Amino acid sequence: MSTTTAQRATSATGAVNAGYRTLWRWHFYAGLFVMPFLVVLAVTGTLYCFQPQIEPLLYPHRLIVEPQATTPRLTEDALLAKARAAMPADARAVTAPIASAPDRSTEFIFRLAGGEKQSVYLNPYSGEVLGTLSVERRFMQVDRMLHRKLLLGKPGELLMELAACWTLVMIGTGVALWWPREKTTARAALVPRFSLQGRALWKNLHAVMGIWLALGALIFVLSGLPWTGSWGKQFKAVATAANLGAPPGSWGGLPLRSALPGVRADKHAGTADTNAGMQPDHAAHQANMDSMPGMVMDDLPLPLTPWAVGNTPVPQSADAHAAQALPLGRIVALVASLGVQSGYDIVLPASATGVYTVSYFPADPKNERTLYIDQYSGTVLKDIRYGDYGAVSKAVSYGTSLHMGRYFGVANQILCAAISLGLAGMAVTGCVMWWKRRPQRSLGAPSRERAAPPMRGWKTGLVLLGIVFPLMGATLLAVWLADRTIFGRATRQAA
Structure with a gap:
């Protein structure tokens, strides 16, 4: 091959891959922050999704009773009186969950003098008190608080909100990195190539798995954000002001x-x-x-x-x-x-x-x-x-039902679990890829392009994302500044 031909080939390859390293760099930073939280969200979300099946296994003696075909159920007031008698005198009944399943106990929630909430369970046929559970310390409530706040209160809630927002960046840049830049078949783009070895295999698995999960991950993020403590609260206020909430x-x-x-x-x-x-x-x-x-x-x-x-x-x-x-x-x-x-x-x-x-x-x-x-x-x-x-509240209601695996029964639960655990798998494959290519004593961020294209569309998208999610906008600016002043000096050309 002549020198001129080689230069043309290099130029063509550069044109095809223009902006690739910039996208990779942002994908790397997003993944670096998101991956630990993604694993926590995936595991806790999957567990909470199967709450109806898991809790009876955890607390069978409190939640499950023997159905009585010939014995009528006691009235709600008789059961509430027995529950009050079983609790301390200064405890106050606050909630009565109403359920008619013949094999389930009757539950009442009390607030104790110290502020803690406690559930008391009774046999609806005999009135026998089956036991109590702390509302705050029961397994699924702890799992739920891990999912929402990492058990850290408001700081944890803000961290989880940031992780959700940065997942949007990770999804967008990931799809862009996967997008075929040369002629290829759908099979090559959408089916893993297990014939590859080493880092190439992990990269292929990561890319293919990510594209299959991208839509589900996007729905998960968008349906979860309205419940966040900072942005979600403001979103509710805006929706209400616009008569859409x-x-x-x-x-x-x-x-x-x-x-x-x-x-x-x-x-x-x-x-x-x-x-x-x-x-x-x-x-x-x-x-x-x-x-x-x-x-x-x-x-x-x-x-x-x-x-x-x-x-x-x-x-x-x-x-x-x-x-x-x-x-x-x-x-x-x-x-x-x-x-x-x-x-x-x-x-x-x-x-x-x-x-x-x-x-x-x-x-x-x-x-x-x-x-x-x-x-x-x-x-x-x-x-x-x-x-x-309003229209926004209706959409959020459907999103929540899908997010929690409730809308179409067990199939919805299995789909949510597959997406959640798939995202955890993405975090693992991404970590393995980074470990295999990491340099010694360096963060290992992909190097900048010497002549990166303007990428005005991506920059505009990031700015809009920062405006819509102000908390994320602040961290975007912080990452950009750190990238220019700290990490930029230590980057190298990746293999």
Whole structure:
């Protein structure tokens, strides 16, 4: 081959691979940060996805009972009385999960004097107390907090949010690196080549596995971000302001009062109108004052709460110290008459002015429902349904159901597990690839291109990503500065 021909070939190869090392460099940095968190998210997410199957295996003597075909179940009120008798005198019943499966125990959640929540389980046929479990320390709750916050509180929650955002960079750059730059067959691009050896085999496995998982990983990230503590909270606020989130009154600003027995109904008739004339911030503050002080739906001991009502202040019944609250059984019968039979939670009134709060979060988001019921009259003060959600809240509800493996049963669980464990496999193959090519006493980041193309599209995308996710934008800037000032001096041409 002549010198001119070789130069042309080199030039052509350079043109084909223009920008490759820049993308690889950003993919490397994203993977370096994301991989440890990805493994944690994959393992904890897979476990939580199979919660319905795992928990009965962990706590069979508390959760499972022998079905009794001839013995009727005790009433909810009789079971609640037995649960109260089994708990310390200063413990307060806060939640009653309602389930009708004949082989499952009845559960009530109590808040102890020190603030800890504890579940007590009873045989629904005999009323025998089967045992208790700490809500905060039960296996699946610990797994859930690892998934959301690494058991580190707010700092851990922010770290997990950052990991999710950087996963978007990893997915985008990974697809771009995989994208065929020369003529190739679909089989070569989508099927692993096990005939390869060494690092080439690991690279091929990593690329092919990644492209198969890319769409699922993207859905996982986008469906999980609305639940994050920083960006998710702001996203809810923006969706609500644009009338795309929760319906009016679900986020405060609409205090709800019920007519008291023996008190004229018009006594409280001006409450809503008075608050309607307030400035928005003051109206929301007044709504919170009329609710349990400082408590929102996310604070309640509900294992599953619809995203659209996650920040809804819990309304109260009007003040009535002498009135008699309706028993729990009446509320269960009322909810059944409204079309919700089982698989929901009832938050019990916390004070003389509290209300019964019903949260129904089934596998099919179209049936989601949140009810506020006056504890004295049984009047439904608020009935929030899927049809009341805005477009964003509807999309988030479906995303959440898919994310948790609930929407289409066991097949959904298996699909989520396959994606999660596949992402963990991506982290492992990426780590092996880095280990095989790492230089001694160096980070081993891919070197910069001497004449990198402008890549305006990618730069614009990163800027937009940083604007949409401000926390990530700050870390993007930090990584760019570190890359220019620290790591840039030590990079070398990769093999």
